[in-house]
Amino acid sequence: MDGAGSRFVAVRFALLALVWGASFLFIKVALEGLSPVQVVFGRLACGAAVLLVPMLAARRRWPRGVRVWGHLTVIAVLLCVAPFLLFAWAGQYIPSGLSSIYNATTPITTLLVSLAVLPDERLTRTRTAGLVVAAAGVLLVAAPWTAPAGAGGSRSLLAQGACLAATTCYGLAFVYSRRFLRDTPYDPTTIAAAQVTIAAVVTAALVPFVGTTPVRWSLPVVASMIALGGIGTGVAYIWNTRIIQAWGATLASTVTYLTPVVGVSLGIVVLDEPVHWHGPVGAMLVILGILTSQNRLGRFRRGAVPGLPTSPTREEPYGKDGRDDAERPEPDRAGEHVPGVRAAGREAAQRLDRDRDGLVRGESPEIGREALHRYERGGEVGQEQRDEAEHPG
DSSP: OOHHHHHHHHHHHHHHHHHHHHHHHHHHHHTTTSOHHHHHHHHHHHHHHHHHHHHHHTTOOOOOSHHHHHHHHHHHIIIIIHHHHHHHHHTTTSOHHHHHHHHTTHHHHHHHHHHHHOTTOOOOHHHHHHHHHHHHHHHHHHOGGGSOSSHHHHHHHHHHHHHHHHHHHHHHHHHHHHHHSTTOSOOHHHHHHHHHHHHHHHHHHHHHHHOOSOOOOOHHHHHHHIIIIIIIIIIHHHHHHHHHHHHOHHHHTTHHHHHHHHHHHHHHHHHOOOOOTHHHHHHHHHHHHHHHHTTOHHHHHTTOOTTOOOOSOOOSOOSTTOOTTOOOOOSOSTTTTSTTTHHHHHHHHHHHHHGGGGSOSSSOOOOOHHHHHHHHHHHHHHHHHHHHHHSOO
């Protein structure tokens, strides 16, 4: 990729962090004139309309088969309807910045779900340490000892619990998607368009029963809904897909660590939300726990940033459809250039590419856990073979 193209991808990455980090600000403003159900319906309707554009422009074929649509419906509920409703409801009682911090726990809840339901997942010492650190961060963010007595304090704690329930829904959706949609022939944009459209239809069915609150339109409310739905749930997903194609899923997923920074900052600057020391410190512990559980800290110490290209050259395209513009997988596997290991590394990268359906299309992206583990194990094997080659006997 040339310098101009790389800078353009970097701009998309920055915009993605800004849009997803601002999602909770938009929710907070939209709630001034809409009920939580109305906010979610408007968001999904706008997102579906935007995602319909690339579907029609590229003449993509919609998924076929009752079974596939059934799986997509389950994922739409877990990935869009339920978490969006929970975050919108919670936004009535807690600051937008606090919601953005809880959203950053998605990788941890995904790991917990994976450990609970997938037989091939194991609780290693590294993962245990990461979970303990992240749990301490969540406790520090919640700070139940600071909650005021009475109904106000109870609603605040309940709203924070709703945020954690929302990220658990994300984790369930990722695991379900990996289990039932990983071998489907449809690209991420098609899957996203189908999921968001289904979610919009499901939410529309709820509006007559729980979304009849009178609407109070205003320019901030309308602008927030357009930004939240059209950009945050529509355009941002297309940006994310392009970033994954250019940088790889590992580096693209680091946007998760930037969204709470943006969310808290915008809450302070735009909404004049109060911030206490335990919120940012707890958020840092959550991110540290994520990095620890994913075994990334060791890579940083070795000077290798996961997913960051180290050479401007490229080799054969590795994309599943053999596109010439597909970038080579990042040289994050130590043994990529050892004979006999490079082909295995390329195959692992292709599997990782296929597993990117596990990326979150709500506020935070997250790569499929099993794909990441295969990716890391390939690096460990490659390192061993490199050591043997450099130090025979």
